[in-house]
Amino acid sequence: MNYINVESISKSYGELELFSNLSFSIHKDDKIAFVAKNGSGKTSILNILSGADVPDDGQIVIRNGIRLAFLSQNPEFEPELTIEQAIFNSDLPVLKIIENYEKALQNPENADAYQKAFEQMDMNNAWEFETQIKQILFQLKLDDLSQTIKTMSGGQVKRLALAHALIINPDVLILDEPTNHLDLEMIEWLEQYFAKAQFTLFMVTHDRYFLERVCNEIIELDHGQLYTYKGNYTYYLENKETRIAQEEVETGKAKQLFKKELDWMRRQPKARTTKSKSRIDDFSDIKKRAHQRRKDHNIELEINMERLGSKIVEFHKVSKSFEDKVILDNFEYTFKRGERIGIIGKNGTGKSTFLNMLTNSVQPDGGKIVIGETVKFGYYTQGGIKIKPGQKVIEVIKEFGEFIPLTKGRQISAKQLLERFLFDGKKQHDFVEKLSGGEQKRLYLCTVLIQNPNFLILDEPTNDLDIVTLNVLEDFLLDFPGCLLVVSHDRYFMDKIVDHLFVFKGEGKVKDFPGNYSDYREYEDSNASEALSETQNESVSEEKEEQNKAEKLSYNEQKEYKNLESKIRALELDKKELEAKFLDSSLSQDKINELSKKLQRIIDDMAKKEKRWFELAERLGI
Numbered sequence: 001m002n003y004i005n006v007e008s009i010s011k012s013y014g015e016l017e018l019f020s021n022l023s024f025s026i027h028k029d030d031k032i033a034f035v036a037k038n039g040s041g042k043t044s045i046l047n048i049l050s051g052a053d054v055p056d057d058g059q060i061v062i063r064n065g066i067r068l069a070f071l072s073q074n075p076e077f078e079p080e081l082t083i084e085q086a087i088f089n090s091d092l093p094v095l096k097i098i099e100n101y102e103k104a105l106q107n108p109e110n111a112d113a114y115q116k117a118f119e120q121m122d123m124n125n126a127w128e129f130e131t132q133i134k135q136i137l138f139q140l141k142l143d144d145l146s147q148t149i150k151t152m153s154g155g156q157v158k159r160l161a162l163a164h165a166l167i168i169n170p171d172v173l174i175l176d177e178p179t180n181h182l183d184l185e186m187i188e189w190l191e192q193y194f195a196k197a198q199f200t201l202f203m204v205t206h207d208r209y210f211l212e213r214v215c216n217e218i219i220e221l222d223h224g225q226l227y228t229y230k231g232n233y234t235y236y237l238e239n240k241e242t243r244i245a246q247e248e249v250e251t252g253k254a255k256q257l258f259k260k261e262l263d264w265m266r267r268q269p270k271a272r273t274t275k276s277k278s279r280i281d282d283f284s285d286i287k288k289r290a291h292q293r294r295k296d297h298n299i300e301l302e303i304n305m306e307r308l309g310s311k312i313v314e315f316h317k318v319s320k321s322f323e324d325k326v327i328l329d330n331f332e333y334t335f336k337r338g339e340r341i342g343i344i345g346k347n348g349t350g351k352s353t354f355l356n357m358l359t360n361s362v363q364p365d366g367g368k369i370v371i372g373e374t375v376k377f378g379y380y381t382q383g384g385i386k387i388k389p390g391q392k393v394i395e396v397i398k399e400f401g402e403f404i405p406l407t408k409g410r411q412i413s414a415k416q417l418l419e420r421f422l423f424d425g426k427k428q429h430d431f432v433e434k435l436s437g438g439e440q441k442r443l444y445l446c447t448v449l450i451q452n453p454n455f456l457i458l459d460e461p462t463n464d465l466d467i468v469t470l471n472v473l474e475d476f477l478l479d480f481p482g483c484l485l486v487v488s489h490d491r492y493f494m495d496k497i498v499d500h501l502f503v504f505k506g507e508g509k510v511k512d513f514p515g516n517y518s519d520y521r522e523y524e525d526s527n528a529s530e531a532l533s534e535t536q537n538e539s540v541s542e543e544k545e546e547q548n549k550a551e552k553l554s555y556n557e558q559k560e561y562k563n564l565e566s567k568i569r570a571l572e573l574d575k576k577e578l579e580a581k582f583l584d585s586s587l588s589q590d591k592i593n594e595l596s597k598k599l600q601r602i603i604d605d606m607a608k609k610e611k612r613w614f615e616l617a618e619r620l621g622i
Contacts, residue, residue: 001028002026003026003027003030003062003200004025004026004049004060004061004066005023005060006022006049006058006060007058007059008023008057009021009022009048009058010022010056010057011053011056018039018041018044019040019041019044020224021057022058023058023226026200028171028200029198030201031215032201032215032216032219033215033218033233035221035466035467036222037466037469038422038439038464038465038469039435039439041221042204042466043073043204046202047072048060049068050174052070067168067172068173068174069170069172069173069174070174070175070176071158071161071162071173071176071178073464077149077157077160077161079150080148080149080150081149082145082147083137083144083145083160084102084146087160090167090168093124095167095168097126100117101121101130104116136166136167137163140159140160140162142156142159142160142163154181155347159182170199172199172202173199173201173202174203175201175203177204177205177464179205179207182489183347183489184344185346187210191209191210191213195213195214201215206464206465206466206470208470208490208492209492211233215232215233216232217229218231220236220240227240248586249586306374306452307374308337308374308375309372312337313334313358313372313455313483314333314370315333316369316370318357318369319331319364319366320362320364326507327354328357328364328510329509330366330367331508337483338481338482339484339499340484340486340497340499340500341486341501342494342497342516342517343355343486344487344501344504344520345506346504346506348506349505352382355457355487357369358485359379374454376452376455377453377457378448378449378452378456379448379457380448381459382459382460385432385447387440392428392432393418393423393427393430393431393432393435393443394414397414397417397418397446397447397450399447401414401451402414404452414450415428417446418446420476421445421472421473422468422469422472423442423443427439438464438466438469442465445461454482454483455483455485456484457485458485458486458487459487460487460489461493462488470493477497478496478497484497491517491518495516495517495518495570498516499516499563499567500514500563501513501515501516514558514560515563560616561616561620564609564613568606568610571606575599575603575606578595578598578599581595582595
């Protein structure tokens, strides 16, 4: 059943054209992700679909009787409303019945009102719906229904808007970055909820595991054209690669034809015949196809950062509390060169406070933090960039530096760094205030990197970044030779980038886990399923485990062994992906040589890691 038709819509702001002549449809049970670079108009399209904005041209045709709900990036509620009032602020009849019942419960002396409300709940089968509401509010940590909107954080308001959208049970749910401001536990719950619920979804999200597990269709806006992929994220990646390869073949053919037609045009044909006129008219189209090229910049970065000394950062019995809330309790850790640590934990467990203590903007209550003399921090905070009116993109970068030094005496300029992060020459001279939210985050990231830090701290770097930018950032970080500390709820990003985790459990407890996020989830799930038997033999098992560890591998070697398994799996996937590119018959010799060198580096890295893995495995007796 067709729910929504988008017919030839266009949108511009002054001279800036976001998109033109776009058409697509949304059908019942579709779970569509809309993918495009920042600044392409994704949020504008969602606003147009929801009725919050209108296109300059074209129209949106919505089937009669279809109920829509829209989760925007910056939802707004009346500040004086409570959570309960905001939830029940809907024309959905069953919500009115539940609201009346909840009020009757608060006035038990009015027996008649309670009896009437109870009967209405029975007659309309509202009990199950009420249970569902409570589950949603519980999962999204909205427990205090009397809390007013004006006292809530931005993240809490976003979660309230998501809860409201889920509770009103719309036919079509339109979502703009639904996983922002959700912790990992909430994201995984939402995945499962969408898998069971009969929602038709149209969303913008950068969360690639979410795309993989929730969506059954991906629509991509790429260089002004729409491409539809009937499958999940893996299917999209595979078929996009094939499409781009085919486009390059077609562009090559168009170039050959252009040379032939250009030679004919230079002979100044007299357009006297119908055939000649038609050929002249076709020439401009051939020229356009021949000169078509993708703006996918790829600058190899071998950073020549300032060398880290033997002492980097040491935490000695560090404690921190806010009133009764304990953030750290006698925390100890010594950072080593090249460490890549991810930080995970529920909202409010102190992740950002930990980063602020590390960078000396928040002081510990007890203990001390020692920072080595050679450490140069680069700190990407959630606050983002501070916009100065009239300032251009390139001017922002040059305030922090003109270039980054590379190995072998080379360097990369501010202009080249911006190109690497998808700011073309024209965009570099745009005013910062004209950039989209995602583009501003991307620019802020560049201001951190241009300072050439050797200890990089990233607090939720993936929020509002598009998937294309995330891939660029991941490539940069994989080559980054310094220390890396990342707070992120993006599981795909964490799996690819980090070696081990600090898991903030709350109440000052921090677990140092050897492995990435998927390893941790597997470990936690395994522990949960074996909890009963482990309880019975806990003391014996722990004693034997510690004894075996002491005899076979040190603590650091155990972490290394676990990390090697993850890294080898990741390299195998990279190797397969790279080998697939050699199937493109249009590859130039230079490109083949470049891919061959990259493949050889991966093969050498795999061999080195496999050799070390076998050494450790032999000592374990595997």
